[in-house]
Amino acid sequence: MAKAIVLIMDGVGDLPTPKTPLQAAKKPNLDKLARDGITGLLSPVGRGVVPGSDTSHLRIFGYEPKICYPGRGPLEALGLGMALKEGDVAFRANFATIKDGIVIDRRAGRIDTASATAISGLVSMKIEDVDVIFKNSVEHRGALVLRGPGLSHCVSETDPHAEAAVHQCQPLEAGPAAEKTARIVNKFTQDVQKRLSDASENKTREKKGLPQANAVLLRGAGSFSSVPSFEERFGLRAACIAGGALYRGVARFIGMDIFLVPGATGDKDTNLFAKGKAALKALETHDLVFVHVKACDSFGHDGDFKGKTKMIERIDKELMPLLIKSGACIVATGDHSTPCCRKEHSGHEVPILMYGPEERSDDVNNFDEISCMAGGIGHITGKHVMPMVLNLMGKGKKYGS
């Protein structure tokens, strides 16, 4: 049975100014796959719909976000390796700096990861009958999990996203669960400020003139509820290679195995060669390997056309030769467009290519938004991807007889 690699270049789609980054980039390997395989355009969520990265990845991997999207918090928590239980409510959490009750730095001066780790133990606590569990990741970032009876994710965030007081957490639905959760969150916000203000690490930072990490801001509340695993759904053992916590979180949520790769940062400096090597390793034990590259999206958000173009060239040069060498079927696409001229996600389709040794080929010779308009796949949405991947691999189950 053929194995498959699904490469998702985050936010790779763009608009022409007058070329798109994919058109401008020198990318002989992706173009060769387009020439030898079949191409088209993908709307991960739906035609014209602006996808989030999380919903898009879920949809591409065969999960309907309308049914099973747990919210950003649980996906981030899972991505940090936290074990979640049914009913847990999770948030994205930021270390921040407050002064006289006002958030003066939402990122606590982008506190270094070591300092954040040093004080992270102070953030976990017990409030009423609820365990409040924190884990930090890179710099000021982390995730917070509330575990206990009768909680709800229908509560407002505490992050003011501005120089303002930390927001009070409010219940967003009637009933005792949201009320209790809001009460716990507000107590947490108070208690963690007191604990952090007293922390020796913060006193050291104060002496050095660094912003104190004396508050934790919460957003992206979501309730965890498990879903049938990717292997149960599709009969494929799948692995994920991604630097960004969110993508690892989506992968863990659907039961993929996470391959942690030193140097895979989820950032512009990520080690693509190391990711390619890890993909080859993962293919030895897994049927499908999901490889994620984040930085195309980051360059799009920065409006950096040149950076995005270079990143695509790096993917083509440093990652693609290894993926091609694997002999596996290859699917390459993006999770959405992040046009440099917009600096945010857009609902424009992303090119997709499917390559396999047996596959039909169309007349398209280049992997970009414009060339793939004429591709033999046509226009598909995210829900079509997994049936097509299974068929590509020769693993589709017959419907009927």
Added chain:
Amino acid sequence: MAKAIVLIMDGVGDLPTPKTPLQAAKKPNLDKLARDGITGLLSPVGRGVVPGSDTSHLRIFGYEPKICYPGRGPLEALGLGMALKEGDVAFRANFATIKDGIVIDRRAGRIDTASATAISGLVSMKIEDVDVIFKNSVEHRGALVLRGPGLSHCVSETDPHAEAAVHQCQPLEAGPAAEKTARIVNKFTQDVQKRLSDASENKTREKKGLPQANAVLLRGAGSFSSVPSFEERFGLRAACIAGGALYRGVARFIGMDIFLVPGATGDKDTNLFAKGKAALKALETHDLVFVHVKACDSFGHDGDFKGKTKMIERIDKELMPLLIKSGACIVATGDHSTPCCRKEHSGHEVPILMYGPEERSDDVNNFDEISCMAGGIGHITGKHVMPMVLNLMGKGKKYGS
């Protein structure tokens, strides 16, 4: 009003090695229809989904298998001309040879049809309050119907599909109906073995050194429940010309009239000229004629590229001229791909062409998987076919005012 012929070439879609059989075949008539008509690619069930022949035909003719698929057994029984009643449970049935309780030949040496007919009367019986009704078709094949109160199709098959004991039939759902059905099936399995072992035909076979047909194996259980007819649904009187029992069964299930054609075997030797003549005859009295040709699929299952290519050439030469001569609108497609390199159904799209005297035409000049990628129909699924056929015929009903 225009009439229409829908030609379904079973399993005609393929993968390029380096050409597909449709690309390799000399087929001037199909190519002329592609040139003069409009083409595209069809996923009968859904993009990438591997269709069964039964579900695919239902979907193409406007029936949603998720709602009304009765299972293979009832369709085979209907295809053999058996009359089914609401609640009947039907199976596909095989004569087999057992020795010391082990199935040593699942097909009783492909017993000749005459011998099978000679003993077929012994297979029907009454068990408890259930009529067990058997009809044989070609060689070892047949269908078995259970008719009585409180039956369920949720029971396991008895065919071991290997040299092993006949499987016990097990209920696959809770409740008395499945238990009763399993009990009847197991009693049937025992009783029919005793009856057949004593049959004079089998004693004759034994003397001739032929495998005895001393057991009947069951699979494909399904419950019959009628659906609104094709004529009620679409206002079209439809006829079916097909050699294979399954396709006649699907047609009867949706209320098409069956035209039996001597020499239409559903096999590689089928008389295509006779089928074409029958189609012309059927068009005199019917609005839509469904013509089915099985053998492309059979050659695909055999991995016989040359045979499949030749079969397409035969269709083009022996059948198409008659269909074209009819003056009817013509839709030609397949129910799924059966790539010779895979020897089984796949989820790759099949080309489709629609030709009518008024119809739009695209730039496609050849009827094959690759040329039709650029066709003016684009990519459609089975549910789109009937509305498009009605529109082609000028018989679409206005939605709104």
